[in-house]
Amino acid sequence: MFTELVHAIHPHLMKDADVPDFMRNIIQMLCDIPEEDWSTKKDPSSEQANKDSSLRKFYTKGPTKKLAKSMLGRLTSENFIEAIYHDDSLNDRTDTVLESLAEDIQPFAEDVDKDNVGEVLFDLFKQSLDFIVNPELENDRIIASAKEASRKAKGIYGLGLLEDCRHTCSYPGCGKHLQTVNDKYHTANNYEVAGIKGSRSLSYENLIAMCHDCFQNYVFKHTKTEEKDLVTIKKLQSDARSMRQTLDEVAIEKGITKVIYNLSKAKPTQLLSLNYDALRVPEKIDEELYLFLVDEVTAHVTKYYLFIEKTMKDLAQQSQLSDGLLRAQIADSYRKLAEKKKSPEIIYSALSEKIRSITKQDIRFCSIVVSYFIQSCEVFDAITK
Structure with missing residues (x-):
């Protein structure tokens, strides 16, 4: 905390001073040093007590416990507060300086302002020295x-x-x-x-x-x-949020809920005879980079593609689904996501989540339907070799 404080106030107090001079000045502001101890080892701001190289270390890493104890035994609020509100020539510091100083230490004390910044800063420095002496604090x-x-x-x-x-x-x-x-x-x-x-x-x-x-x-x-x-x-969280916001701009045909519902109720006998060759998946997703995604989508397409295709045709004939509109919306969703330059895995997951949010169905069935649209060319373009 000590180092954070000195770094925060350095630009406002003695901003042109080098680090050793600035640190000596801060120690003198904080401590009441009898005149007979000036420039001796009893004076923690003196060169006899602390070399320039030590003060540079204190500036970046904080004072040693020995120096902190020495300063705590000599703290004086009156000198410090006076030095905050008045410069070396005893002129009042401008409101602009005091307001900037208060603003930069607000992370340490919310109720600080130009009128109490001196008092607040002194309390913060005292706390910081207490923390060095007693690490539990x-x-x-x-x-x-x-x-x-x-x-x-x-x-x-x-x-x-x-x-x-x-x-x-x-x-x-x-x-x-x-x-x-x-x-x-x-x-x-x-x-x-x-x-x-x-x-x-x-x-x-x-x-x-x-x-x-x-x-x-x-x-x-x-x-x-x-x-x-x-x-x-x-x-990953930010990407997912960006994908959700992008897909919120695209409406999805409500009939897709019926597709997902029918898929979730499919019987094994309806799927065994509908084996299908997933020819296009590796052409659209790089297998060397996204092996697990290719395997998952291929498995979905092989087992469920024909079932979903038949379901969509039946629903379209019953006027419960606009097949062309749904395909156009899925393709538009993909294009908007592709413009974000995200990976196939993120796009696949985002589309699945979007369908889940609309249909309120299990994410597994939603992913299967996204796999269908990958095979039927609404999602992902052919890889350029």
Whole structure:
């Protein structure tokens, strides 16, 4: 916290000073040093006590416990606050400077403004030194700060982030549901929002929903590998959201619900005699890159293609389905997704989810119907060799 504070205020106080001079000035502002100790080892701002190289380390990594204890024993709010509101020439700092200073430390204290920025900053510096001397207090600050950021993020992006993760913890290996249901079937959201890369910026691209346990573990300490895993998961969630928004622009013929329903009720005897050769699937999906998708679609087409084709013809004859309109809508949906330059797997999944949202049927049957449209050329173009 100490380093975050000094980095936040450096541009506003002594912005032209190099790091050692700036750090010596901050120590002098914070501490009451008797005149007889000036420029001695008892003066923590002196060169005898701390070399320039040490001060540079304190600027980037925080003071040592020894320096923090020394400063805590000499803290003076009066000198510090006076130095915040007045420059070295004892001129009042402008409102613009004070407002900018307050704005940059708002992530640490919500109620700060130009009129109390000196008092708030002193309290924050005292806390930061206490945290260095007693690390347990720092843990409390970290989790309290993270939960405050989570509260703000939930107010802005909460519902969208829950939709992105399907109300399940986003952390790899965790499957906890992010809603609770009581005996009266009342539901409540039960989750936190974490910043993936630790930034204080509340941007959607850096936020992800987690259960409380995973949130706390990630906030306290996480590896670069864990961070990269969450970046990947966030990208998948963002891609899925983008696909859903794209497909919301396209209407799908309501008769498709009947197709899915009939498929879900198909008897084994109706399928055994309808074996079909899936000739076009490998021509439209690169088998070397998407082997499992090719296998899945091929299996669907081989077993169900003729059944779905017959079902659609029968429904069209009964005026329960507009075959041409449905094919045009599926093709239009595919084209809109293809413009996003997403992988065949993402497009296949997005189309399946779209049909599921319309028909309210099992996702398996929806994927089978998407496979049908791949074979019948509404979805995916031939691979260019």
